Amino acid sequence: xxxxxxxxxxxxxxxxxxxxGKYTATxxxxxxxxxxxEGSGSTEITVRAGETTDCNITMILEGxxxxxxxxxxxxxxxxxxxxxxxxxxxxxxxxxxxxxxxxYNPVEDREGKIYYIISNxxxxxxxxxxxxxxxxxxxxxxxxxxxxxDSLWLASFESNFAVKFLVFKNPSAATSNTNPSTxxxxxxxxxxxxxxxxxxxxxEDNIYIAYNNSNILLTKKNNSSNTEATITxxxxxxxxxxxVTDMAVLEDGTVAVLVRSIGVTSETKVFDYTVLNDKDTxxxxxxxxxxxxxxSKVEKVLGWTDSPRxxxxxxxxNAENDVTKWTSIEAxxxxxxxxxxxxxxxxxxxxxxxxxxxxxxxxxxxxxxDYSEKKNGSMFAHNRLMTVDLRNFAIGCKKEFSESELKFxxxxxxxxxxxxxxxxxxxxxxxxx
Numbered sequence: 373x374x375x376x377x378x379x380x381x382x383x384x385x386x387x388x389x390x391x392x393g394k395y396t397a398t399x400x401x402x403x404x405x406x407x408x409x410e411g412s413g414s415t416e417i418t419v420r421a422g423e424t425t426d427c428n429i430t431m432i433l434e435g436x437x438x439x440x441x442x443x444x445x446x447x448x449x450x451x452x453x454x455x456x457x458x459x460x461x462x463x464x465x466x467x468x469x470x471x472x473x474x475x476y477n478p479v480e481d482r483e484g485k486i487y488y489i490i491s492n493x494x495x496x497x498x499x500x501x502x503x504x505x506x507x508x509x510x511x512x513x514x515x516x517x518x519x520x521x522d523s524l525w526l527a528s529f530e531s532n533f534a535v536k537f538l539v540f541k542n543p544s545a546a547t548s549n550t551n552p553s554t555x556x557x558x559x560x561x562x563x564x565x566x567x568x569x570x571x572x573x574x575x576e577d578n579i580y581i582a583y584n585n586s587n588i589l590l591t592k593k594n595n596s597s598n599t600e601a602t603i604t605x606x607x608x609x610x611x612x613x614x615x616v617t618d619m620a621v622l623e624d625g626t627v628a629v630l631v632r633s634i635g636v637t638s639e640t641k642v643f644d645y646t647v648l649n650d651k652d653t654x655x656x657x658x659x660x661x662x663x664x665x666x667x668s669k670v671e672k673v674l675g676w677t678d679s680p681r682x683x684x685x686x687x688x689x690n691a692e693n694d695v696t697k698w699t700s701i702e703a704x705x706x707x708x709x710x711x712x713x714x715x716x717x718x719x720x721x722x723x724x725x726x727x728x729x730x731x732x733x734x735x736x737x738x739x740x741x742d743y744s745e746k747k748n749g750s751m752f753a754h755n756r757l758m759t760v761d762l763r764n765f766a767i768g769c770k771k772e773f774s775e776s777e778l779k780f781x782x783x784x785x786x787x788x789x790x791x792x793x794x795x796x797x798x799x800x801x802x803x804x805x
Contacts, residue, residue: 391419395416399429440726441458441722441730443464445477445480446732446757446780449782450782451473452473466486469498478515480517481524486498491507493506502543503552506528511528511569518576518621520576521576522544524539525537541553557581557591580627588627601668614640629661636654638655643656643784644782645784645785646784647785648701648785651699653701655704656716657704658718658733658735659676659715660731674760675715675758680703681703681705682700682701683705684740685698685699685749687744689743698740698741703738705736714767716736716737718732719781722757727762731757732780733754735753756769758770
């Protein structure tokens with residue numbers, strides 16, 4: 373039994389004629405305009421015959437002050453940025469500007485304004501030029517917005533691979549050609565070994581940097597020593613591998629890290645006309661890792677495929693002489709039945725909501741030929757928006773796109789995965805795998 377109540381203040385909700393027994397009373401507070409669960413609470417009650425039972429439920433309305441994304445910024449391969457409404461899942465437009473082929477990763481501030489870099493080397497805010505910048509040495513995803521301090525960060529490499537951050541305070545109110553402050557992070561170990569920054573995230577004084585040797589480092593804004601906390605993907609249980617594709621610091625200080633493992637024999641090369649041969653090992657997996665703010669504890673590892681499975685061709689003995697003969701491949705790929713709880717290859721955190729993340733997930737599954745039925749093997753690409761509920765850590769699929777709608781990456785495999793030689797590629801989208 374449920375009864376909605378539109379008021380924001382306390383009150384009485386009555387349920388009459390309940391049978392005697394034990395019940396759980398649960399209350400939820402929703403912002404229906406933004407489809408945000410602001411808070412929830414529950415209590416156990418016992419109803420006895422002929423008696424009235426009262427209970428009080430207290431809720432902390434987390435969404436009232438928490439930062440949340442108003443939009444989802446999605447990339448349609450090769451580099452077309454599109455805005456989607458979180459609730460309706462429809463593409464939308466904002467007056468006076470379009471992201472189009474904006475380079476790098478756009479970010480959104482707490483007022484819903486969007487910052488992006490275009491090819492002429494200018495940083496823009498909702499169509500308005502904010503600053504002229506040097507784009508020659510930007511990191512892969514150079515922009516990050518810290519909602520706690522209302523600051524926009526831009527990361528680039530120095531000539532010796534040191535990381536330089538330009539910081540724009542209160543960017544929503546900044547005027548054109550605003551001069552940012554500069555923070556330089558210089559760590560001799562990483563620089564001397566030519567490890568470069570893959571992604572970063574910021575919350576107040578804490579700066580988190582992920583390197584291409586799978587190390588994640590915590591430093592402070594004014595710290596230039598070598599005493600920073602670090603954690604390595606391979607030291608996490610289960611041991612993770614691949615590369616960090618995105619990071620974010622959540623409202624409670626938890627560090628959310630996306631790890632992607634995709635490729636043939638290698639875990640850091642996407643299916644970009646990659647050659648697949650019989651008996652090869654194939655990767656298409658990933659994880660959301662939640663770390664404590666000081667990196668001392670791994671809170672959760674979600675959606676990871678730890679063990680391989682064998683994908684076999686069927687009735688190989690019936691293969692005709694003139695076709696490619698496949699026997700099996702080793703696959704670190706979720707089973708089809710696990711598609712709703714595991715990742716194929718998480719790429720970006722595209723929305724942060726109160727106690728929820730939305731993640732762009734792109735990868736593939738495979739089948740090998742059935743020679744008796746003369747069925748080809750194929751690669752089945754998946755472009756999905758996955759949600760993670762940060763209250764119960766459940767993973768779900770918000771939407772799966774067909775390739776005609778949107779594809780985060782154009783995944784293709786060569787090497788004759790088909791049973792015949794009629795076509796060298798098997799990258800067509802299929803619902804069933």
